[in-house]
Amino acid sequence: MYYSQFLSHVCMPHAVLLQPTKSWSSSKSNAGTKVGHCSKVPRNVNLEKLRSGYLFPEISRHEAEHLQKNPDESLIRLGIGDTTHPIPDTITLAMAEHVHGLSTIQGYRGYGAEQGNMALRKAIAGKFYQDMGIEADEIFVSDGAQCDISRLQLLLGPNVTVAVQDPSFPAYIDSSVVVGQAGELEEETGKYGNIIYMNCGPENNFFPDLSATPRTDIIFFCSPNNPTGHAASRQQLKQLVEFARANGSIIVYDSAYAVYIRDESPKSIFEIPGAREVAIEISSFSKFAGFTGVRLGWTVVPEELKYSNGFPVIKDFNRIVCTCFNGASNIAQAGGLACLSTDGYQALCKVIGYYMENAKILVDGFKSVDLKVYGGKNAPYIWVHFPGLNSWNVFGEILQKTNIVTVPGRGFGPAGEEYIRISAFGQREHILEASRRLQFYL
Amino acid sequence: MYYSQFLSHVCMPHAVLLQPTKSWSSSKSNAGTKVGHCSKVPRNVNLEKLRSGYLFPEISRHEAEHLQKNPDESLIRLGIGDTTHPIPDTITLAMAEHVHGLSTIQGYRGYGAEQGNMALRKAIAGKFYQDMGIEADEIFVSDGAQCDISRLQLLLGPNVTVAVQDPSFPAYIDSSVVVGQAGELEEETGKYGNIIYMNCGPENNFFPDLSATPRTDIIFFCSPNNPTGHAASRQQLKQLVEFARANGSIIVYDSAYAVYIRDESPKSIFEIPGAREVAIEISSFSKFAGFTGVRLGWTVVPEELKYSNGFPVIKDFNRIVCTCFNGASNIAQAGGLACLSTDGYQALCKVIGYYMENAKILVDGFKSVDLKVYGGKNAPYIWVHFPGLNSWNVFGEILQKTNIVTVPGRGFGPAGEEYIRISAFGQREHILEASRRLQFYL
Known part of the structure; x- marks a missing residue:
């Protein structure tokens, strides 16, 4: 030193x-x-505004502290939404084959296209966007949705106005603050200035009252929603697209949990006519394929999406991807391609079904103790209401008394107060045990 | 549609x-x-300022067009600096083992720490920063240097002033423009306003005249330099650190090619006393381990580095990494750890030696036709002077007449005019053939 x-x-x-x-x-x-x-x-003024500590590392910190104090207790992690199920063989074999190829002259690959391998882009277009007019050229492979949210923010810059669902995945707001779109954090409301918080709760069927929502340039919208687990209906998304068209807004639609949808709710914003001209969609292999650690995702930017001066957004996004990114790992991309093969996809559907059975067990458990519980039907998250209680206190008490890690709803925005989010990712025995402990405690 | x-x-x-x-x-x-x-x-004004087309995809576009017109010619790619040598078995075996583990309950891993696996952070500290006082906690594992340059720019924000070597790796300037640090592009000079271009050429031994360099908040400095191949001497780096200390500047030091240094030049800025309080270092496994497609790098932010208000930079960088990134692929990280094992490192040193023999062949070839040639001694790049000529024309003519892809020096900044950069990454037979063709043509 x-x-x-x-x-x-x-x-x-x-x-x-x-x-x-x-x-x-x-x-x-x-x-x-x-x-x-x-x-x-000088310290970046945007970072000075930013609330200290990103939510999920904060949860991990609480978890580690609890473990240190209670080393003998069997902790069950239903917090940060981390996948737990092994990746099906057919996918890991494809990645291992790619890896072995890298040690041969024939199979070695250096830089790939920043936008991703064309075979994977085509497979994503074919599997997730059939009949929606999305071409492979409009799909940009990424190292995950959270990373692409920040690249989108670099694209948009500091001078746009933003609306987010409240509650919502905290990366939208935090990245808005980082690039300078937000005003100061108001301690009283827990809201940043210049950001429109669109309340989404049971009272409005988890869909914002658009007639009372001011126009913004950008609307972040996540469906199935993280944390509430609500999948917006076709009717709701039609309203959203209409609203964006009327206002000249761009929707940044996060469909990272779309494969968990069990009913007729749209799995992509591009199922809605007219969305191509008003929406970007970000998505991920993380929860679809257990790639939380492997890192792979994608973003769709349609050719028709244009700035007010008529310039195509896709051209700027391509420039950002080429300048600020260098492509996802080619090993992860080989895995992604295997996920979309017939065998791979079938195997993954089973895993998703398994997690959704977990969700049902948790939902039923909460219902049996007469708690109001949302989500868990089209998403691996359960959103539980504790009327009148402080969500960080509930989080702390559940951790203390049951050794179960959850996430306090407040971490997802002011409207998340009184709620906790519980993840259905876990091995069955842990989910059953968690449900037992929670029922006993509650 | x-x-x-x-x-x-x-x-x-x-x-x-x-x-x-x-x-x-x-x-x-x-x-x-x-x-x-x-x-x-509105379109982001920063992107409106940005020169269209990032350099390396532009080169790839020229290459593809040439191939389409001349499908029968045997193209040799010495352009974008892409590694070509297979990754040693000992490293791919470690990655494959990790991949197979992902399909088992015991070996499955989801989200890792955003900052990287601690074992890898420790190994990087031990291998590259021994006796420099760099701790594992100060090392942030990334998906590559280019990606971390943009994350650093998000950290720094729009209100800092910036200096870059001219010529230099274009991501520094382009990312400065993206976050709003730069003024307009002046067509005449080819320079952006608000950015200090530090001329580095043979006339000043590729080190800027610091006595004539205005103070800036940030100094991007790459050694061994891309594109010139010059490794700054200890004396030069001492001057640079002194300059930064005197001015209260932060050096962003890019050591992505450090393993190619053959002489006594420092391989890290942290070899220089006092650097811990004025420097960030970004580095990469791309050229060290042939991981251009696997994607792995790291950034060092010392604890002692502080903003003018005394706030530690590392805290903000940690926040950025947690918010805008989600960790490098765990497969790539397993590979990185294997690269730093005794066997892995030895095997990689052989590959690096091979590329450096390539470099010598190319340097000797150019010298034999009486061209002024730089680099190739401590870096896999050769920087060739064509006095009085336009570098894009030289690039085009070489491509046309010899079917060899290079990079025009102008792409690295105004001071790169009259030069081309040639990469020594390639199979020996191609390098020998390229040298033959170039000598014949020149």
């Missing part, structure tokens, strides 16, 4: 030492003794 | 049709007949 060599270069004003910027606690500096050189580079 | 259904929703003013925004040519719209719905979302 060179740290001690430059103690003479103290540049930090004493006032700053006593008043660390918000969300900053450093034992070294708070001690007020050893302060080395610091740069004259 | 729903395109034709909405012809009535014409929103694009006629004037825009006749005057497409710069770098925009769409046959559909230029025809001036069919114009569908377009949004009211």
Whole structure:
């Protein structure tokens, strides 16, 4: 460590030492003794606005702390929505074959197209967008939906206005703050300025009241929704597309859980006529194929989607993908192709069915103790209402008393207060045990 | 396609049709007949500033066009710097083992830490940063250096000033433009406003005249340099660190080619005392291990690096990595760990030696026809001077006459004019043939 060599270069004003910027606690500096050189580079104002700690690592931190204090308890993780089921052989064999090929002259592959292998792009178009007019050229393979959300934000830039479902997957809002679309965080409401929070709860069938929603440039919309598990109906999505067309908005539609839909709800926004001119869709192999650690996803940007000046959005997105990304791992892409083969897809449908049976077990368990429970029918998430309670307290108490990790609804937005999200990803024995423990506790 | 259904929703003013925004040519719209719905979302002004087409896909496009016109010619690709040598068995076996594990309950892994597996972070710290005081906690595993450059730009935000070597890897400048750090592109000079171009050529031993360089917040510095192949000496890097310390600047140091250094030049900026408080280092397994398609890299952010308000940069970078990224593929990470095993590293050193023999063959070939040639000693790139000539013309003529793909120096910045970059990645027979063809042609 060179740290001690430059103690003479103290540049930090004493006032700053006593008043660390918000969300900053450093034992070294708070001690007020050893302060080395610091740069004259200003901290990014957007990051200064950002709430400290992204939700899911925070949950993992709570989990680790609990484990440390209670090393002998059998923890059940129904928190961050991590897949648990092994990947079917037919898919891992394809990846292993690709890997072995990399050690041969014939099979070695270096850089691929930034947009992804054409065979995979075609397979995605064929499997998920048949009869929707989506061409392989409009599909950009990614290393996952969360990563592409940030690349989309780089595309959109700081000067667009944004609406999100409340509650929703926190990456939409956090990435909006990072690129500078948001105002300050209002402590009282828990909302950022300049962002429209579209309330989605049981009182409106988890679909925003669009007649009361102001126009924004961008509308983030996730269906089946994470965390509520609600899949928007065709009628609801028709309204959404109509609303976007009327307002000249662009919908960023997250369909990462679409394969979990069991009823007639649309699996893609592009099932809705007119969506091609108003929507981008992001999706993922993570929950579809257990690729949470393998990393693979995709984004669809239709040719017809245009900025107000008529410039095609796809051209800018292509530029971003080529400049800020270098393609998904070719091994993951080989796996993705195998997922979409007849055998691979069939095997995955079984896994998805297994998780959805888990969901049913959890839903039934909560219902049996007379709690209001949502989701779990078209999504692997169960959204449980604890009227009048603080969701972080509920989260903490469930963890403490049952050794089950969940996610406090508040982490998904102000409207998530009083709720917790429970994931149905898990081995059956753990799900049964969790359901037993929860019923006993509740 | 729903395109034709909405012809009535014409929103694009006629004037825009006749005057497409710069770098925009769409046959559909230029025809001036069919114009569908377009949004009211403004195009990101940063992307409007950006030169159309990222360099390397442009090169690939030229290559593909040439191949289409000349399908019978044997093309040799010494352009985009793509690795060609198979990955040593010991590494692919480790990846295949990991892949097979994913199909078992014991071996299945879902989400990993966003920052990377701790075993890999420790191995990187041990192999590349021994005795430099870099801890595993300061290493963030990524899916490659180009991707992390953009994540660093998200970290830094639009309000920092930036200096880059000229010529340099185009992702630095392009990503600066994307996040809004740059001014307009000046057609005459080929430079963006607000960016300091630090000229690096034979006249200054490829190191900028720092006494004439204005202070900036950020200094992008790549060594061994892409494209010139120059590895900065210890003396030069000491000057650079001193300059950054004096100015309160942060160096973003790109060491993606460090393993190619054959002489005593530092392989990391952290070999220089005082660098921990002024530098971030980005690096990659791409050229080290042939992972261009597998995708793996890392970034080092030392604990001591601080913004002007004393806030540690590492905390913000950690937030960005958790919010905008979800970890590198766990298969690639298993491979990375194998690269750093004794066997893996030895095998890779042989591959690197092979590429460097290629480089010597190319350098000798150019010297034999009395061209001024740089690089190729500490890097797999050869930088060849064609005094008075336009580099795109040289590129085109070499492609036309010898069927060899290179990269025009101009693509790396204004100071790259009159140069071409030639990559030493290739199979020996192709390198020998390329050298023969080039000598004959030149």
